[in-house]
Amino acid sequence: MATKIGPQPPPPQTPLVTEEQIVNAFKELKQQQSQIMTKISEFDNDVGEYNLVINAITGLEPTRKCFRMVGGVLVERTVGDVLPTIQQNKDGIEGIIKKLEEQLNSKTKEINDFAQKYKIKIQNTQ
DSSP, X not given: OOOOOSOOOOOOOOOOOSHXXXXXXXXXXXXXXXXXXXXXXXXXXXXXXXXXXXXXXXXXXXXXEEEEEETTEEEEEEHHHHHHHHHHHHXXXXXXXXXXXXXXXXXXXXXXXXXXXXXXXXXXXX
């Protein structure tokens, strides 16, 4: 008996056959969507806090002393040193939010396609 050596094709994906498997897969997709929405909300709150700090120190003299918490340690800096760093951090978080929103849109489309494929109707229980 000869054995093939080399790359093997991936095994075919087994289709979801039982109703329970379909429902569980759908619940998993919805849970992933919910986790993405939670992360977006957390980062939105962070951006709001950064905006409060930026607005509070923007009009201050650049040589004025200010304190910043870095890794649990309070560090003394000047407004001129801290303001660009805070702005950069805020911009980075906003970039992460955009990526998460793209993931959310993709996950929503995946959920809609899955629901359409398996004829799932969502009932609101309120």
